[in-house]
Amino acid sequence: MRMMKRKSSWLSLLLAAALLLSACGGGGTSEPATPVSDIPDEEMGDVVPSITIYSSLPEDNMVNYEMAQEVVEELQKLGVDATAQPMDFAVLLDVLYGDESDFDAYTIGWSGRIERLDPDMFIHSINHSANAEPGGNNTNRYRNPAFDELADAQRREMDLDARRELVWEAQKILAEDVPKITLYSRANMQTYNKELFEDVINIPGEGLFNEWTPFSIKPKTDKTVLTVASNVNIDDMNPLSSRSVYGWRNLRLIYDKLVRISPDIEPVPWAAESWDIVEDNIIDVVLREGMTFHDGEPVTVEDVKFSYELFINENVEYFASFTEPIESIEITDENTVRFILEEPYAPFITNTLAQIPILPKHIWENIDNPVQYGNEDAIGSGPFKLDRFQTGEELVLSKFDDYFEPVHIDGYIFQIFASPEGVLTALELGNVDMVSYDLVPAHTEQIANNADGQYDHLELTEADDIGFFYLGMNLDRAPFSNKDFRIAMAHLVDYDLALDVHLNGYGARGGAGLTIVEANEFWHNPEVPIYDTYDPEMAKEILIEAGFTWDSEGKLRMPAQ
Structure with missing residues (x-):
């Protein structure tokens, strides 16, 4: 495996020089011509x-x-x-x-x-x-x-x-x-401001800005709002139509799921208090009590049933592979939802229960075309609530005070930049605290070398x-x-x-x-x-x-x- 085996600079220079010589016809060689067949053109295929x-x-x-x-x-x-x-x-x-x-x-x-x-x-x-x-x-x-x-x-x-x-x-x-x-x-090569925050975890495949970040990160100063940099825009706040990782990094902090996958790669009951595998194709999920949406309405088993059925009925293709095994959904008591599968589905807990967001039925049941819904308010039950969103500029969220699990920051600003160079400059100046995605290799080298000490405040992290x-x-x-x-x-x-x-x-x-x-x-x-x-x-x-x-x-x- 070659993960993280960075080549030395002299090898990179040799490779670059070889490419340049090839492009210029160096060494007296030229690109071999394509062979011309002796078959008449009119007898060839298209x-x-x-x-x-x-x-x-x-x-x-x-x-x-x-x-x-x-x-x-x-x-x-x-x-x-x-x-x-x-x-x-x-x-x-x-x-x-x-x-x-x-x-x-x-x-x-x-x-x-x-x-x-x-x-x-x-x-x-x-x-x-x-x-x-x-x-x-x-x-x-x-x-x-x-x-x-x-x-x-x-x-x-x-x-x-x-x-x-x-x-x-x-x-x-x-x-x-x-x-x-x-x-x-x-590789997940990412960085954050170590002078302002600590206990920041780069999770393999997730990076620094992940759904566990608010529960682990701790401010070291009175700066309690995290600023996260991205050079890729977000243009969709609708969970039924969002397809990109950039959108979902934020949506899963606004909306809850029944299960989360821990940094130790274990399924953790989240909006679910517990689950019981009654049979290989029957799973009972007990909803956590006392949860509310950001507008104060309680989260109920009706919301859970409605959300899953909405994703199924609207044929949300992005999640279709995970909802396809579901034959029916029943409410067996005021806190329990039963999922009946057409046949056993081995990753039902880690895939289906860990990916479908819980939407407020009292809002979405009145929407004529849910997939096309703008969802400007984005009311969920997650740890953060939406304050404002300006596509191409920023997404601003604040802590949801009634959330069942305490978070260590008062909110975060997801700031959009036009280029990776803009992100690097903002990091250097201390205008942002963390990147939301991998650094480009040249910027990883700059931060690692830290030639003039301008990146002393940054911690460079890596993960597979x-x-x-x-x-x-x-x-x-x-x-x-x-x-x-x-x-x-x-x-x-x-x-x-x-x-x-x-x-x-x-x-x-x-x-x-x-x-x-x-x-x-x-x-x-x-x-x-x-x-x-x-x-x-x-x-x-x-x-x-x-x-x-x-x-x-x-x-x-x-x-x-």
């Missing part, structure tokens, strides 16, 4: 369709931006008309989850939220064919009945070791089919991450519907460049089909990925073997029918 790879804006995620650019260059060398198109993160999500599904390929990532240590999210939710329709998390449109069978079976299997065998087998199929190409995982960033492909359209083309694509990605140069070694290497990374040690299958070598010549050989050709103009052609 020209490989133009490919547009959507990516993050460079100020949002420079590595994803750079990797999209580099893959496009490799495709162009192969005779493919390819372009990279950066776009705002929220716009990219709208494209991927929208009804039109009008995209070829894209770079994006799945964060390593703590509940995702259970493999169901990365196996079932983002790869099962049931989630491949527009709006679902399977944005690659991957469909394989053999894989679906394993993805379903691992959910029903209650024996841990037997379940792991199924998860490992499912990973092998993904590695062989290459529905996506994992580019890299990055089970999330990953990847090149997604729309398997519903050519050329990505062709498995051999996807395998060839896997050899156009320079995984070492991503890790050693773009990330300065702060992370882990990717590979085609990799979906449960090595940091998630118990569930990771060490025999995957299969295709993880940068080798453009191998890509050409794979394409030739699969029947692809190059015409007289050097354009890549699909196999003839």
Whole structure:
């Protein structure tokens, strides 16, 4: 495992110099030309369709931006008309989850939220064919009945070791089919102002700003409102439509869930006082007494039942994989909700109960179109209540005094910056106290080196991450519907460049089909990925073997029918 093995500066310089020489034709070598087939153009298959790879804006995620650019260059060398198109993160999500599904390929990532240590999210939710329709998390449109069978079976299997065998087998199929190409995982390199706050925990996959932060962090001075910096905007406060980690980092402090996953990776009763597994498919949940919403109304079992049924009835695709096992919900007494499942679902406690927020029925039952609701007031029962929200600027929350668990800060300000440079300047000046997401590698180096002592007040922290960033492909359209083309694509990605140069070694290497990374040690299958070598010549050989050709103009052609 290469997590956190940062390369020395001389190696980075050598790699950069080699790249520069390659780009300039150094060493007397040149890029090998694509082979021209001796078959007449008119007897060849169709020209490989133009490919547009959507990516993050460079100020949002420079590595994803750079990797999209580099893959496009490799495709162009192969005779493919390819372009990279950066776009705002929220716009990219709208494209991927929208009804039109009008995209070829894209770079994006799945964060390593703590509940995702259970493999169901990365196996079932983002790869099962049931989630491949527009709006679902399977944005690659991957469909394989053999894989679906394993993805379903691992959910029903209650024996841990037997379940792991199924998860490992499912990973092998993904590695062989290459529905996506994992580019890299990055380490949680984050910082906070140690002169103002203490007992700050960087949770693997979560970082410093997590749902446990308010209960652990302690002010060291009279500054009791935490200022958190983000360089990615939040534009949605509706739990039914929010899809990004940036939004949910805040929503889960406004809304309660029945269960939380502790920093020790244990399910903890939260809005639930307890639960009882009556049978493998019947779970009784006892609601904590005395809870109220921010408007003073009590939290009841009716609110719990209503919330889960709302997510189910509105077909909220983002959570569909976790609500799908529910057959019905019953109220058995004034404090108990019974969940009856269609069949046993192994991660029901850690996934379903730990992710669906409790909404106030007295507000949401009167809304005609809940998914489109602006939710400007965002009334929940969580530890913080919304004071104001200005998209692109800031989100301001204050402590909810009637919360059952005391928090150690009086509120927080989630401040939006236009770029990582703005975040670094604010950290240096002491205008913000904590970052909400990973530092870019160059800024990690600056804070670590602290050449002029300007970062003396900052504590640099690190943690592994089970999330990953990847090149997604729309398997519903050519050329990505062709498995051999996807395998060839896997050899156009320079995984070492991503890790050693773009990330300065702060992370882990990717590979085609990799979906449960090595940091998630118990569930990771060490025999995957299969295709993880940068080798453009191998890509050409794979394409030739699969029947692809190059015409007289050097354009890549699909196999003839």
